[in-house]
Amino acid sequence: MRTLIDLFGTFGALGDKTAFVNRTGVRRLVVSYREFHDLALRMANLLAQKGVVPGDRVLIWGPNSSWWAVAYWGIVVRGAIAVPVDFMSDSARADSIRNLTNATIVLQSRFKAERMTTAASLLLEDLPYLLEDVQPIGEIASAAPDDTAQLIYTSGTTGTPKGVILSHKNLIANLTQINTQVPIITSRFTFLSLLPLSHMFEQMGGLFTPLYHGAAIVYLRTLKPSAIMDALGEEDIYVIMSVPRLMQLLKTTIERELEEKHLLGLFRSLARLAASFPKEVRRTLFFPVQKKFGRNFTVFVSGGAPLEPEVFTFWSNMGFTVLEGYGLTETSPVLCVNTMERQVAGAVGPPLPGVQVKIEGKEVLARGDNIFPGYYENEQASRDAFTSDGWFRTGDLGEIGPDGWLVIKGREKELIVTGSGVNVYPDELEAVLNKVPGVKESCVIGVERGGGEEVHAVLLLDGSGKAPEAIIGQANKSLDTLQRITGYTIWNEPEFPKTTTLKIKKFAVKEALKKGVEGGEATASRDSLLNLLAKVTGTGTAQIREESLLVTDLGLTSIDRLELVSFLEQEYRLDIDDSQIGPQTRVSDLRQIITKREKTTRHDHFRLWTNTSFFQGVRRVWDALVHYPLFRSFATLEVRGGDKLEKLDGPVFFVANHLSYLDQPAVMFALPPKIRPKCATAAWAEFFFGDYHGFDRIWRRLSYEYATVLFNLFPLSQSQGFSGSLGYMGKLADAGINILIFPEGEHSRDGKLHDFQMGLGIMVKELGIPVVPIKISGTDQVLPHEARFPKRGAVTVTFGEPLRFRYEEPADIVKMTRQAVMDL
Incomplete structure (x- = not known):
């Protein structure tokens, strides 16, 4: 197998076996491999009818679903180049990428409040009807291994996204490497897709890998905790591709349920006791939790950011297998991953077969067939990305242990160098801050103070009322004197700006601090909640006040309420019911609902x-x-x-x-x-x-x-x-x-x-x-x-x-x- 076209050729023979399950929150819709193969061929013909020729760029900007997959493989079969864009990106970013790639057509979603209007486009949700009247394409495009398969623009924690060129060879190489190192997937497996398909981690682990084995993939419309737990309870899930933030979210959901039943103390005592037990004993001991994930649940695969040892230990102590991996979009994306035989908290495992990794000046360098050839129409950035002898500069700081396993210390660009010349890794400080009561989430950045940087904490509080000075003081007691936090700012939005893998966009936080009022309260440059309310109700943002009643003042109708709930679930990944928004709900109340993220208890009478x-x-x-x-x-x-x-x-x-x-x-x-x-x-x-x-x-x-x-x-x-x-x-x-x-x-x-x-x-x-x-x-x-x-x-x-x-x-x-x- 040398190209994605070769992989596509295996789908039709799988017949009526389930390829995708779409859980819309209302329906459960199944697509077989035969149907998927036929729909992709129809999609290729539809693109041809719309003027797409081999080599053209086609932009996909929508949420995960079987129709995203149909669109992607239709592009591949047509011989065009896919340009996936994170669904959470705003229209300005999506339009910027369209301009940079000169995309022929945009495939976007009706579930996005802001849609692109400056280009020829189709709605992904209309594909079921559009493809009814289209015949399968007669001729499948040919592809060489070095041909470009897709362009992915990095999410940009640094604020400078670049178009990563990924060839057929890069993708097939990484697919083969992963399945050699972790040879556990079979056609019986079902994957739960939780991360955006615009990100290579989900695309490789949650799309290419299951399709390579003829396995099934379950898609959710929203990533709210209740939808995830419902899917785990009703689908036979084997694998979840996850990121640390999502594993923390699931951890919090479980702990909240235990606390409601007054069992959290007992649970924590059992977890500490179970740490020394064999995995099978732990699985039996925590059977009630294991049961929630299904009888065949096999593994969490974590990537996209370092996994805190505390979160790893939480899941490991209950008998779950957590495979932490490491890589970048530029590496297609995986470089290293823990093995099924051994998992180590804080380590990302050994390199994959065919991948070489070394440390040079504390930076991780890599080489292999999965490494990208360069950035799209950006020769300078492409040259800067490689050493003179062809090693890719990851920009990550790391160490390789005696056993050959890699440990990531942080991003080189995020490293804080204080006036005393001390290196401070923000990830380590954030791990301390996030454990302090009163903190919902934290972001540690370096603020230039002349002659060095100040270690500055930006705090997203949980509403408990704990003083920020006390929070910083408590955190500093756990830190080395030379690494202590010397300043703080309170973040007033419900969430920090995030990348597609839920990492905080630190450049955006820094920009917001520069624009913030003196005295330290940070506000985002644009209020996403106000923009959302304006879009749904048709009210100008200037007319929306914190004390505005959603129904009376903003004219929120019952239909608007459902649309608003849908957008809030997409934007903030939280459980919210339309019954929580009533005639007396104000904008400030809605912010509290988002901030508290409390699961609603609904007394239904359905049978x-x-x-x-x-x-x-x-x-x-x-x-x-x-x-x-x-x-x-x-x-x-x-x-x-x-x-x-x-x-x-x-x-x-x-x-x-x-x-x-x-x-x-x-x-x-x-x-x-x-x-x-x-x-x-x-x-x-x-x-x-x-x-x-x-x-x-x-x-x-x-x-x-x-x-x-x-x-x-x-x-x-x-x-x-x-x-x-x-x-x-x-x-x-x-x-x-x-x-x-x-x-x-x-x-x-x-x-x-x-x-x-x-x-x-x-x-x-x-x-x-x-x-x-x-x-x-x-x-x-x-x-x-x-x-x-x-x-x-x-x-x-x-x-x-x-x-x-x-x-x-x-x-x-x-x-x-x-x-x-x-x-x-």
């Missing part, structure tokens, strides 16, 4: 088990014995358009007008017997779970018990917590269950069709299933809204042609669906 075959059978019997005879005793039912349901394939939304409490049984009995049991109905949650008391509360709860089991109703809130209902509907669709919904939200008292609620558009867009419009008439005469008992009468249920939406936005879906019901 997926009512859709099992057993309960479907129970409803069949109960309908035949009770519901249908009762309904027919006062209603004569006429069904029109039933033939339109014969060719339904998969779940659909049934969308009907709403006249009476009899509407649900009328539709159910109008459906064909094979469809009826596989249909759930959305009901007004507040009817069952409002602020009721006494007997009223009891009978409504009993009604809920009866309705969920024997009518298969589920609650849909009209005030808050809509995301929970949306997630439940996704599970129904995944299980092949149809959904009946009455989007007017209440009975029509005058018999006319009222406006549909906007939530319908989001439901249809997120679930991606067809809509069958339904017109009900006569139920308001049989059981008027104010009546206690029904009277005899005729009821008509008319089914329309299924509507299949593709590119429409939610508002358009609502409008078109209502018109379809109106036309009936």
Whole structure:
């Protein structure tokens, strides 16, 4: 195997084996290797139709998903050059890279608040529809090993990103080297993809490696802790490619859950005790935690930044295997990695086979087939990157032990040299500061003071109220006198600016300090939260104040709320529910929600088990014995358009007008017997779970018990917590269950069709299933809204042609669906 084209040639033969699982937060969508191979060929043809020729650059700016992978391999098959851009980058950076590479076309995402408008572009989320009408390309491009496969612009902790040229030879060499050193992957493995595919660490370890072995990859739309833990609980995960910050986030999530159960003290005592036990004993001792990661979970692979020994020890003491590695984008990316036989805290392992590493003047130098040829259109930087005899200068400081294992000390450019000539490694000081109570995160930088640098700490506090002077004093007690922190600044944003691997952009922090007010409080040059609120609500940033009410002052609608939550989850990787944002929520409250990162406890009333075959059978019997005879005793039912349901394939939304409490049984009995049991109905949650008391509360709860089991109703809130209902509907669709919904939200008292609620558009867009419009008439005469008992009468249920939406936005879906019901 010499090129990525050779690797692509192996995919089609894997047939129906799962290649990708997309977990959108609402749906679970599976793509087989056969489908993936076909889609990539179609993608190559679509690019050709858009004018892309071999050698052109194509920019990908979107979140991880199977469609990112389809786009990437379509570029490869076309013979073009992929230019992945970190999804978290702003539009200015993405547009700058487009200009630098003269990209022919941009593949971007609808999930980005700011999109690029200055270039020809396609939305990654539209690819399922675009590729339906495109045939697979007839001729796959050829590639030589030295041909450029992709250009990756470094994230830039130094503020000077450069375009790294990576050839087919570089990528295939590193793929082979890694799998020789860690030969554990098989086709049975499932990888959980958590890092951006725009970063070489995830691309090599979490895309090329699993595809090389015919393994499966799971993608999440957002990296909030609950989504990660849900995936671990529901997918059979073997491997996670991670970075230290993400492993710290998972560590904090576990510790928080233990603290809530008052078990954290016992856990820590057991962990200290278990440190000397064999790994299998540790795995057994911490089985409750191991269980959360699945029965086959094998290994964390950590890279992108040094892993603190404390975090390594936390996972290792519980019996987890943590392979820490080291490399750079320029090295495709891996140079060294721990082995399955031996892992050492603080060390990044021996060099890979075929990779040479040495230390020259404390700097790590490397050589091998995986080393890049140079920077794109930047000859000076390319010359500076190599020694005269061809060794790559990593810019990292390190030491090689007697056993040949490498230890990284820090970035050369971040090394602080004090006035006394003492070398201070910021990573070591940050590790001390981050353990001090009151500190959420820290960033240590050198501030020039004439004749040397001052060791300066920038603190992101956790809101506990601990004085920063006390924090610095406590940290300094653990530090050597010559390395102590001599100044500090408080960071007022919810997060530090981060690279794609969650490393702090220290150059950006330094710039912010230069612009900050005298006295030391740092603020970012632009407030990302205010910009996000302005984008979602349409309010100018100048009009947004900390005391502004999101709903009243900024006009945040229920639909805006869901969009805002989605963007916040993407931007800050936190758990947040739309129910946390209410009429009294201010901008300052939202900052606190982001800062505290507290996991919300939601009391849902969903029952997926009512859709099992057993309960479907129970409803069949109960309908035949009770519901249908009762309904027919006062209603004569006429069904029109039933033939339109014969060719339904998969779940659909049934969308009907709403006249009476009899509407649900009328539709159910109008459906064909094979469809009826596989249909759930959305009901007004507040009817069952409002602020009721006494007997009223009891009978409504009993009604809920009866309705969920024997009518298969589920609650849909009209005030808050809509995301929970949306997630439940996704599970129904995944299980092949149809959904009946009455989007007017209440009975029509005058018999006319009222406006549909906007939530319908989001439901249809997120679930991606067809809509069958339904017109009900006569139920308001049989059981008027104010009546206690029904009277005899005729009821008509008319089914329309299924509507299949593709590119429409939610508002358009609502409008078109209502018109379809109106036309009936």
